[in-house]
Amino acid sequence: MERVEGQSEGAESSGARYVFGPVFSRRLGQSLGIDPIPAKSCNWNCVYCQLGRTVPLRSERSEYFPSAEIVGEAEALLSKQAAGTIDWVTFVGSGETLLHSGLGWMLRRMKEITDLPLAVITNGSFLSDPEIRRELFPADAVLPSLDAGTPDLFKRINRPHPGISFHQHVAGLEAFSREYRGRLLLEVMLIQGLNDTEEALSDLAAIVDRINPDGIHLSRPDRPPVEPWVAPTDDEGFMRAASALGSVAQVLHPAESILFLDNPESAFEILLGVLIRHPLSETQLQRALAHWPEADASAFLDSLERSARIKKTERHGERFWVSMEAEFPSP
Ligand code: SF4
DSSP: OOOOOOBOSSTGGGTOSSEEEEEEETTTEEEEEEOOSOTTBOSOOOTTOTTOOOSSOOOOOBOSSOHHHHHHHHHHHHHHSOTTSOSEEEEEOSBOGGGBTTHHHHHHHHHHHOOSOEEEEOOOGGGGSHHHHHHTTTOSEEEOBOOOSSHHHHHHHHOOOTTOOHHHHHHHHHHHHHHOOSEEEEEEEOBTTTTSSHHHHHHHHHHHHHHOOSEEEEEOOOSOOSSTTOOBOOHHHHHHHHHHHOTTEEEOOOOOOOBOOOOTTTHHHHHHHHHTTSOEEHHHHHHHTTTSOHHHHHHHHHHHHHOSSEEEEEETTEEEEEETTSOOOOO
């Protein structure tokens, strides 16, 4: 699953625990994020994941944090946002969002609280359960993942929990597409030599035909993939995918990440809140500090180097800051 693109100083600066942003999302515009699960909780272990390896894989749904507390925080933050600054409210977990068993209740409550459209970003693996599909009905858009058109490639890319099969995943997406009245927008993460070949894309197109989504977002792992050997597709790979998957497919080119760090007192906590969910390259961080006095910026960077809560990892020749808890194997 692709996360969000940029980060403005909003929710984190107010000490929010579950709500972040508004952030810019290539898919949804300005989005207020709600993260209802602990990092990193997932039933997949995708080779391209930007949150590090999933250790251990979790497949049990649970009320990881109290649903009422999460919605209460979102309500409080929404009441402080100026009109017109948010396009969507998006449930997007530090892992698989639907692992939170209160998601259906939270969606219904959020519908009572706000007129803003609601989106859920998910890997889609729980959609084989009819009850869980119904939980998602109040959402205006659901954005599940589909990276492979065969069981073998599904296992190689998404490395799911042993209890999840490719056929179950596809059947869940098909059933959801038939029942759901909102917008179903698939996401395909394209990896060079794995799922961007003619053969892999033709297999994927056959599955997409059965699902019949409203749209397909084609992305590539521009932020650090957990496995060092993962290479993002190139422009030709994007073109092959767009032509194989038809007119509903849309290429999402990398967007400029924006991080505003204005206050040296709160900058570290804000940065940490961002890094748990979205690694940042050194260049992005330097840009965020560009307007600081040189001595302050240099002292801040020194404090990051000494911190026991964040670390650096290298991918595609670029260094990224990530949370210390994220498991990124050395290149
Ligand atoms: S489903 Fe999303 S959070 Fe889970 S491993 Fe894959 S990319 Fe990471």
